[in-house]
Amino acid sequence: MIEVCGLTKRYGEVLAVDDLSFGVRAGEVTGFLGPNGAGKSTTLRMILGLDAASSGTATVQGRPYSAQPAPLKAVGALLDPGSVLPSRTAFHHLLALAAGNGIPRSRVDQTLAEVGLEKVARRRAGTFSLGMRQRLGIAAALLGDPPVLVFDEPLNGLDPEGIVWIRSLMRRMAAEGRVVLMSSHLMSEMELTADHLIVVGRGKLIADTTMKEFIEAHSEREVLVRTPQAETLRPMLTGAADIRAEDNDTLVVTGLEAATIGALAAAGAVELHELFPRQVSLEKAFMDLTRDAVEYQADKETN
Numbered sequence: 001m002i003e004v005c006g007l008t009k010r011y012g013e014v015l016a017v018d019d020l021s022f023g024v025r026a027g028e029v030t031g032f033l034g035p036n037g038a039g040k041s042t043t044l045r046m047i048l049g050l051d052a053a054s055s056g057t058a059t060v061q062g063r064p065y066s067a068q069p070a071p072l073k074a075v076g077a078l079l080d081p082g083s084v085l086p087s088r089t090a091f092h093h094l095l096a097l098a099a100g101n102g103i104p105r106s107r108v109d110q111t112l113a114e115v116g117l118e119k120v121a122r123r124r125a126g127t128f129s130l131g132m133r134q135r136l137g138i139a140a141a142l143l144g145d146p147p148v149l150v151f152d153e154p155l156n157g158l159d160p161e162g163i164v165w166i167r168s169l170m171r172r173m174a175a176e177g178r179v180v181l182m183s184s185h186l187m188s189e190m191e192l193t194a195d196h197l198i199v200v201g202r203g204k205l206i207a208d209t210t211m212k213e214f215i216e217a218h219s220e221r222e223v224l225v226r227t228p229q230a231e232t233l234r235p236m237l238t239g240a241a242d243i244r245a246e247d248n249d250t251l252v253v254t255g256l257e258a259a260t261i262g263a264l265a266a267a268g269a270v271e272l273h274e275l276f277p278r279q280v281s282l283e284k285a286f287m288d289l290t291r292d293a294v295e296y297q298a299d300k301e302t303n
């Protein structure tokens, strides 16, 4: 498991990570979310021993990354897919990593096949597309068959087929009992992949919850009502939590079931053309939850 305790990182005036504490369990995909500048990458870099914490601790399987006897066998990480020597072939990039970490050569071919790069294994990484470099970075993370995987924005640069592939890879890695932590700032992508969520804003913990609880707590149902008599219907909808007009003939109603709206309209002889219940997207819920953090960043950057 990954344990972060009171983790803090200060860059001069900027408090990038502010007394952050959370745990990441094995056997599930944990999404690490937050708006731009929330401190996600800084936190991951501290977990991976690439940045020193100003205070607090981050441990992987009970010890700091720097104390891992064989780091690539303990933690597989994807941080910056650009960090491959462009003149090296994919095969030689992985071979060098394997040789330096006591990993058998056979794992190189296995991981190349696993990420779908076996056909381009002898091509220089400098000729790779962003999506191919991303796959090579993931191959490097899987090379040591580690029980813990940490991915920073793994979906960046991937085409729709690549995105589906990475989702199923993450799910499979978690099902095998590994710790899987992945960051993103896109709730819509996370919704399809993660079981658990850690949400940060301005370096602080905003939420640490299961995806199921997050959906239940933050997604609202609303009903879209299309009628040529919108203004007649509006005062009849007693009990609605909110009614807003989307255009002249459309109302969006929260707090009333579609059937209730239909019954109220029928009782008032109001003609309905459409009655459509819909779920407010988690993307919107996430944006509402982190709005203060985003505004703080925007204000700060314009100062």
Ligand SMILES: Nc1ncnc2c1ncn2[C@@H]1O[C@H](COP(=O)(O)OP(=O)(O)OP(=O)(O)O)[C@@H](O)[C@H]1O
Residues within 6 Å of the ligand: 011, 014, 015, 016, 034, 035, 036, 037, 038, 039, 040, 041, 042, 043, 185
């Ligand atoms: N090396 C650095 N020197 C100074 N400030 C830094 C440094 N690295 C990060 N920061 C600042 O720390 C804060 C957190 O940045 P970080 O990159 O961790 O956020 P993030 O959540 O990963 O954002 P994004 O989604 O944009 O990648 C930001 O205000 C950033 O400008």
